[in-house]
Amino acid sequence: MPHYDVVIVGAGIAGPALAHGLSTLPGSRKPRIALLERSLAEPDRIVGELLQPGGVMALRKLGLEKCIEGIDAIPTYGYCVLDNPRSVRIPYPSGYEGRGMHHGRFVMSLRAAAKRAAGVDLIEATATGLIEEEGRVVGVKTTKKLQEVELREEYRAGLVIIADGCFSNFRSAVMGRASVKPTTNSHFCGAILEDVVLPMPNCGTVALIKGSGPVLMYQISEHDTRILIDIKNPLPADLKTHILTHIVPQLPSSLQPAIEKALQKDRLRRMPNSFLPPVSQSSSATKPGVILLGDAWNMRHPLTGGGMTVALHDVVLLRSMLAKVDDWSNLKSIQRLLHKWHWRRKPLASTVNILSFALYDLFGADDELLAVLRTGCFKYFECGGECINGPVSLLSGIAPSVLLLAYHFFAVAFYSIWVMFTHPRVISQPGEKPVYAIPSLDQYPFLLVKSVQVFWKACVVFGPLLWSEVRWWSPEDTQMSNKLLLRMLAIVGILGVLFRMF
Structure with missing residues (x-):
């Protein structure tokens, strides 16, 4: 079998995008890439069908923007939130658009682009195991059927990249004792x-x-x-x-x-x-010579449709960083790259990851305090202006900032408390004609106690999600993680002062 510079396992979203991206590196470098996929038939899935504007921007950087053309994809310009019978429109900032499409058609378009790329071999084969020599991964073992005969082949490369999706067969093997189960x-x-x-x-x-x-x-x-x-x-x-x-x-x-x-x-x-938090791949616990990418490494709730945007953004960063490494088989260079890549992806990936579950907790409110936050969130959107522009810029991958996310999340919490005191609420019994009334002064003591509970609930929702993004580091990442912890403490301190003022 020929020797490749890179073997990529998985031709879903991230795999073909990276194969095409590496094949178009500037200069004289033209790597040989094997892109392996179990089945090259059009996949049929019910998720991965909404690409946010941030994902469209990433496609453009990779030269793959034509992959969303000619597949009957539908432009999307924002969101509509329904809370029967009310509704509120949350448009993307002017000039930005996403795309809704059949997942399989988009994947086939990406595969076609990768197949046309110079130096890329798109191969239908099932990866069954990693090849290890002298303490590092040097390739993958595969099987494929040819006229009812099962062939076993090996594909070797200086670098192996695993992008085999949410049901990855290699996640535990690559991460070793650092592995976390979804x-x-x-x-x-x-x-x-x-x-x-x-x-x-x-x-x-x-x-x-x-x-x-x-x-x-x-x-x-x-x-x-x-x-x-x-x-x-x-x-x-x-x-x-x-x-x-x-x-x-x-x-x-x-x-x-x-x-x-x-x-x-x-x-x-x-x-x-x-939910699968992004554990650092630069630690000594993980196997050298191999990189996890896409849902094989990091997953979040698909409510906000951010999965493909995160994956494509990761590909953009990984491609640009690999372009600066002379020898992709050099373990020390790849370890340094993984350390930098892990933290450079944080602003966008962490924002999308946290926001997806924070919104899910609010929108799927299953207790009284979360219901207060859900009502406040809906009314916050109704205020328009920055109350819409900020959150939707975060959600769509246009403005990646955990600090901006924290600001808007707790602004929703404070506004929810304000709504409790000042907005009419239903006081009639279920089944009767709705009767609304603003809380009276004698209800304020109870509402003050409840406001503390609501704020604490917001902290309980947001805090663990933020912590999940900064807790998974290796000893080499200590300096970077300490910076993020200091930012967390600053956020908590500022919010505490604001709460006292409120």
Whole structure:
């Protein structure tokens, strides 16, 4: 078998993007790349169908912007949040747009671009194991069928990159004792709605559901609209009945017939919503000579559609950093690269990771205090201006900043408390005609106690998510992690002062 400079396992989103990116490095360097994929047939998945503006920008940097053309992709210009019967539009900043598309069509477009790239061999084979020599990874073992005969082959390279997705077969082997298992608290159940008009066309629609997780809808082709229904674990025995009984009635009446038809017509498919924090790959615990990329290494809740944006941004950074390394088989150079890459990706990756779960906790509120924050979040968006521009710039990958995220998250918390004191709330009994009233002065002592509880709940939601982004470091990363810890302490201190002032 020929020797390659790089072997990439997985031709989903990150794999082909990196293969194409490395093949177009400036100068005389033209690496040989083997891109391995178990099946080159068009994949059929219910997630990975919404590309945020930040992801579109990353494609442009990689010279792959044409991959979202000619696949019946639909431009998206923001979000619409529904809290029956109210709605609020959250547009992207002017000049930015995302794309909704069939996942499989986008993947096939990326594979075609990689296949056309100089020096890239796109190979249909199943990677079965890593090849190790002298304490480092030097390639992968594969099997593939040829006329009913199973062939075993080896592909060797100076550097191996694993991008085999959320169900990675190599994650534990690569990370060793530093490996962390994904956690799953809910599933997205998906179907295709035919020829429907969303409440706000060309916008991703997030419907807030009482007693359940949110429902996400976005158009992925001229006639198809994806619906994803979040169901928390444990899953009901009869999913369709549960959805038809408890969730569909809370969605816009104009969409209910199409949803019922879709559930009756096709099988209800589901996908785990997993969390996998990004553990540093520059530690001595991980195998040298191999890099994890994409969902094989880092996952977040798909509610905000940020997965492909993070993966493509990681590819942009990794490509630019590999371009500065003369010998990709040099372990010390790759270790230094992994250390820098881990922290350079943090602003965008951490922002998207934290925001995805913070919004999920708020939108899927399952207790009274989270419900207060959810109401405050919706009313915060209704204020418009920077109350929309800031959060949507974070969500879309345009303005990667954990500090800006912390500012807006706790601004929502304080505004939620303000809403408790000043906005009318329902005081009638369930089933009766709604009667609204502003809290009276004699209720203020109770609300003051509740406001402390609400603020603490916000800290409980945001704090662990922020900590998950800075706790996974190696001894070599101590200086960088200390800087982030100091920023965390500064944030907490500032918020404490603001709370006292409030």
